[in-house]
Amino acid sequence: MSKKAIFYHAGCPVCVAAEANLAQAIDTSRYEVEIVHLGSQSSRISEAESVGVKSVPALVLEGVPFHINFGANLSDLK
Amino acid sequence: MSKKAIFYHAGCPVCVAAEANLAQAIDTSRYEVEIVHLGSQSSRISEAESVGVKSVPALVLEGVPFHINFGANLSDLK
Numbered sequence: 001m002s003k004k005a006i007f008y009h010a011g012c013p014v015c016v017a018a019e020a021n022l023a024q025a026i027d028t029s030r031y032e033v034e035i036v037h038l039g040s041q042s043s044r045i046s047e048a049e050s051v052g053v054k055s056v057p058a059l060v061l062e063g064v065p066f067h068i069n070f071g072a073n074l075s076d077l078k
Numbered sequence: 079m080s081k082k083a084i085f086y087h088a089g090c091p092v093c094v095a096a097e098a099n100l101a102q103a104i105d106t107s108r109y110e111v112e113i114v115h116l117g118s119q120s121s122r123i124s125e126a127e128s129v130g131v132k133s134v135p136a137l138v139l140e141g142v143p144f145h146i147n148f149g150a151n152l153s154d155l156k
Contacts, residue, residue, distance in 0.1 A: 005103065021139045025083065027105035061099045068144050 002032040006060045008048050010039045014071035018057040022068060031061070038077050045077060080110040084138045086126050088117045092149035096135040100146060109139070116155050123155060 007023040009015035019035065026033050038045050038056060048058070052065040055073050059066045085101040087093035097113065104111050116123050116134060126136070130143040133151050137144045 017142070018144060021142050022137065022144050025105060025109055025139055026103050027107070029105070029107075031103055059100065061103055064095070064099050066096060066100050066146050068146055 003030060003062050004060075005031040005033045005062075007033065007035050007057065008038055008044075008053055008060065009035070009057045010072050010077055011037060012056070012071035014069050015057040018059075018068045018071075023059065026059075038074070042077065045074060049074060081108060081140050082138075083109040083111045083140075085111065085113050085135065086116055086122075086131055086138065087113070087135045088150050088155055089115060090134070090149035092147050093135040096137075096146045096149075101137065104137075116152070120155065123152060127152060 005026050007019060009019055023033065036044055038048065051060055051063055053074060055067055056071045057068045059068060083104050085097060087097055101111065114122055116126065129138055129141055131138065131152060133145055134149050135146045137146060
């Protein structure tokens with residue numbers, strides 16, 4: 001069964017670079033990778049917050065958040 | 079031919095979590111993953127700095143640095 005990886009971003013330049021490089025490097029034979037744009041899917045901001053995401057881009061692996069560089073605060077996307 | 083992924087850390091708790099979760103999620107069929115402990119391999123700090131690493135843990139994919147959460151500044155490891 002695949003483990004869950006969710007990459008949250010907001011379309012910012014830092015986000016785009018992280019998606020193009022880091023998110024695509026994840027092993028899709030072990031992880032189901034979902035890409036979520038919080039700018040266009042703002043209904044999912046609370047979901048991201050609930051696992052501890054503070055800024056984007058962020059990668060959540062099996063519920064553990066990793067903030068990658070810094071693009072924007074989650075609070076600025078509301 | 080494998081692409082190069084280098085995970086720089088310094089043994090800090092934030093580093094250990096990032097290695098256990100994020101570094102191990104990389105697709106090793108496409109990336110050759112190297113783990114470098116800058117505390118014990120301080121000779122490689124300048125190499126990390128040269129590609130733009132400012133803090134650990136950091137993952138460098140094909141020369142592009144991604145800072146993951148925040149453990150320690152590179153300058154504090156010297």
